[in-house]
Amino acid sequence: MSQAPRGVLIVDLGTQYTQLIARRLREAGTWCEITIPERALETARRMDLGGVILSGGPNSVYDEGSPRPPRELLDLGVPVLGICYGMQWMCQELGGKVVASDSREYGRTSIRILESEGLFDGIGGHTVVWMSHGDSVVAVPDGFNTYASSDNCEFAAVADPARKLWGVQYHPEVTHSVRGREMIDNFLVKVCALPGDWKPDSIVDREVAKVQEIVGETGEVVLGLSGGVDSSVAALIIHKAIGARQHCIFVDNGLLRKGEREAVEAEFREHLGMDLTTVDAADRFLSKLAGVTDPERKRKIIGHEFVEVFREEAKRFQNSKFLGQGTLYPDVIESVAAHGGSTAVIKSHHNVGGLPEDLAFELVEPLRDLFKDEVRALGEELGLPHEVVWRHPFPGPGLAVRCLGEITPERLQKLRGADRIFRAELRRTGLYDRTWQAFPVLLPVRSVGVMGDGRTYDEAIVLRAVTSIDGMTADWARLPHDFLAECSRRIINEVAGVNRVAYDVTSKPPGTIEWE
Numbered sequence: 024m025s026q027a028p029r030g031v032l033i034v035d036l037g038t039q040y041t042q043l044i045a046r047r048l049r050e051a052g053t054w055c056e057i058t059i060p061e062r063a064l065e066t067a068r069r070m071d072l073g074g075v076i077l078s079g080g081p082n083s084v085y086d087e088g089s090p091r092p093p094r095e096l097l098d099l100g101v102p103v104l105g106i107c108y109g110m111q112w113m114c115q116e117l118g119g120k121v122v123a124s125d126s127r128e129y130g131r132t133s134i135r136i137l138e139s140e141g142l143f144d145g146i147g148g149h150t151v152v153w154m155s156h157g158d159s160v161v162a163v164p165d166g167f168n169t170y171a172s173s174d175n176c177e178f179a180a181v182a183d184p185a186r187k188l189w190g191v192q193y194h195p196e197v198t199h200s201v202r203g204r205e206m207i208d209n210f211l212v213k214v215c216a217l218p219g220d221w222k223p224d225s226i227v228d229r230e231v232a233k234v235q236e237i238v239g240e241t242g243e244v245v246l247g248l249s250g251g252v253d254s255s256v257a258a259l260i261i262h263k264a265i266g267a268r269q270h271c272i273f274v275d276n277g278l279l280r281k282g283e284r285e286a287v288e289a290e291f292r293e294h295l296g297m298d299l300t301t302v303d304a305a306d307r308f309l310s311k312l313a314g315v316t317d318p319e320r321k322r323k324i325i326g327h328e329f330v331e332v333f334r335e336e337a338k339r340f341q342n343s344k345f346l347g348q349g350t351l352y353p354d355v356i357e358s359v360a361a362h363g364g365s366t367a368v369i370k371s372h373h374n375v376g377g378l379p380e381d382l383a384f385e386l387v388e389p390l391r392d393l394f395k396d397e398v399r400a401l402g403e404e405l406g407l408p409h410e411v412v413w414r415h416p417f418p419g420p421g422l423a424v425r426c427l428g429e430i431t432p433e434r435l436q437k438l439r440g441a442d443r444i445f446r447a448e449l450r451r452t453g454l455y456d457r458t459w460q461a462f463p464v465l466l467p468v469r470s471v472g473v474m475g476d477g478r479t480y481d482e483a484i485v486l487r488a489v490t491s492i493d494g495m496t497a498d499w500a501r502l503p504h505d506f507l508a509e510c511s512r513r514i515i516n517e518v519a520g521v522n523r524v525a526y527d528v529t530s531k532p533p534g535t536i537e538w539e
Contacts, residue, residue: 028221028229029071030054031211034063036090036108037080042352042495044076044106044196046394047204052219053211056392064093074102074215077109079194083158084111084121102187102214104142107156110190114181117164117188124159124175131199134171134179141182142189143170144209146202152179153199156192187214223404226397227260230389234264237387238345243268244387245337246347247329248299250287251417252407253349253390256398259405260389261347262297270298270343272336274329277305277432278421280446281439290411302332312423312430316467318539321430325420334383346384350391351398394493415460416494416536424539428467433520434482438465440518441484448510449488458500461488463514464527464538472522474515481522484514488527489536497531 031048035041035057048055053073058066067075075096082089090108094116097103105113111121132154139147160178163169167188171180182189189210195203211217238244244261248254248271261269271291275284284301292299311324330346337343390398395416402412418424426438441463449455464485472479486507491497511524527534 028054028225029073029217030056030221031074031076031215031217032063032067032070032072033057033076033078034092034096034109035059036078036092036112037082038078038107040194040196041078044078046493046495047196047207048076048211049221049394049397051204051208051211052221053217054221060090060092064095067096067099072099072101073217074104074210075099076210077103077105077113079107079109079155082108083123084108084115097186097188102210103189104210104214105188105190106194106196107192110181110192111156111158111160113188113190114160114164114167114178117167119160119164119167120162121158122161124157129155132173132175132193134173134176134193136171138168138170141170141184141214142180142191142206142209144213146205146209151199151201152191152193152195152203153197154193160190160192189214223397223400226393226401227263227404230260231264234261234387234389237385238265238268241268241342242345243270243340243343244345244347245333245340245343245384246271246387247333247349248273248287248291249349249417249419250283250290250411250414251349252402252412252414253351253395253398253416255291255349255407255411256402256405257347257349257388257390258291258297259295259407260401261387262295263405267298268342269347270300270336270340272333273299273301274332275301275303275305276308276325276328276421278308278325278423278430278435280417280422281443290408300336302336304328304332307332309430309432314429316428318424321423321539322420325423329419337384344383344385345387347387347389350386350388352392352394394495396493413456415455415458415462418537424537425462425464427464427538434465437482437484437518437520438463441465441514441521444513444517445486445510448506448513452506454500454502454506457490458488458502459491459494459497460536461486461500463487465521470523474522479522481520483523483525484518484521485525485527485538486510487536487538489531491531491536494536497536499528499530502526 033044033055045055115121131151133149134152135149136143136147163181166183167181170182173179176192180191195206246258248258273287291297308328315321399412422438423430426434445463449461466483468483469480488500488502489497490500507526514524
């Protein structure tokens with residue numbers, strides 16, 4: 024297997040910010056991997072290791088059962104950065120002392136930089152950081168110096184420069200830490216001496232090589248193509264690796280938006296010249312979904328039927344032992360307990376959690392370790408059209424997870440009508456590219472209305488629009504009231520069976536972006 028570039032190992036000690044740490048490193052052009060304490064040493068020895076980051080976490084180091092990374096991580100000869108709990112564990116492990124603080128320090132805090140070197144190269148005086156801790160280091164190990172302090176925390180940042188061991192009591196990865204990104208960049212460049220060469224062109228080369236190694240010289244790949252940026256970039260990478268031995272399968276499952284099928288066929292068959300088969304399976308999917316209202320059952324049914332379609336289509340190709348997918352890192356960590364840890368399962372994705380155990384394909388997932396913005400950068404590198412690269416994410420189960428309650432052709436028609444209007448208005452007003460994702464949701468709720476001096480008793484549409492970078496977190500989009508009013512007017516006037524439109528003002532967390 025092709026070797027990943029020199030990078031950083033992130034040891035997840037339970038913080039909600041682990042993925043954010045990874046994002047910051049990738050943004051700085053540094054490859055990184057995440058693992059749990061139990062696998063940390065094994066992963067470190069497998070990697071071309073340039074540094075280690077120990078994340079924060081909610082535990083106390085002196086509690087029984089708290090996360091305990093291997094002590095050997097500190098002796099590998101590479102720089103280590105401990106963040107919050109990671110710093111406390113490192114200090115205690117090396118002979119320092121950690122105790123419960125008299126007062127919890129939480130939120131924006133001003134710290135004084137005492138030494139402008141290493142992590143703080145070019146950063147002096149005072150700066151604001153984000154604190155979130157109840158315990159504190161009260162004695163540092165031998166060889167450690169203090170690099171920053173706050174009014175309530177003497178050891179806000181410490182280091183043993185000789186061994187390149189650094190610890191910060193705050194979270195530099197969050198945007199509330201004003202110069203946190205500079206500190207992370209300093210750790211990568213000044214302390215770890217990493218080249219920052221994790222760029223789109225190098226990612227493409229690496230993933231192409233991985234596909235070639237997995238598939239070999241004769242293997243064929245059946246790829247589930249949706250037309251979104253994820254499956255499109257995956258298709259381009261696999262096509263670059265094995266050419267005509269990739270067979271794209273586009274499944275019209277009856278859960279697509281208006282014009283979706285025609286657009287995909289035009290782009291991939293006519294423009295890109297790929298081998299594309301369109302399977303008309305609307306009746307098959309809708310009959311299986313009849314009467315089903317539970318969202319997890321919907322996803323499982325759709326995932327199962329997708330795989331069955333692939334299996335049937337793959338019989339046409341002698342060496343089609345591989346299934347290509349546009350699975351992303353957020354898909355994986357939301358669908359399973361990430362890296363064997365205790366991350367909660369939020370929802371299954373049809374291309375992750377819905378796959379059967381007896382799947383006869385070996386998976387080829389060139390985007391599995393990447394975030395959405397990295398995938399878009401790859402799409403631009405590979406020459407995908409702007410409208411494909413920046414198309415809003417569309418879930419694998421399609422409109423099934425936006426049609427709450429029972430799925431029927433009549434209800435799907437209402438949803439398609441509302442979706443067509445909402446997207447058209449977003450593009451007309453220039454708001455489409457200013458939102459990460461925007462779509463309508465059809466609720467199984469009827470309300471009384473008045474239209475044409477008559478009483479109506481019809482269903483409700485909720486409009487959902489969010490801003491985000493990678494989909495891991497999202498904020499609801501502050502769309503203009505006049506815009507929302509026009510969308511509401513058009514939907515109610517043009518979509519039969521809808522008499523009420525609402526707007527969702529929930530961020531992620533606590534909600535998810537999709538409703539189901």
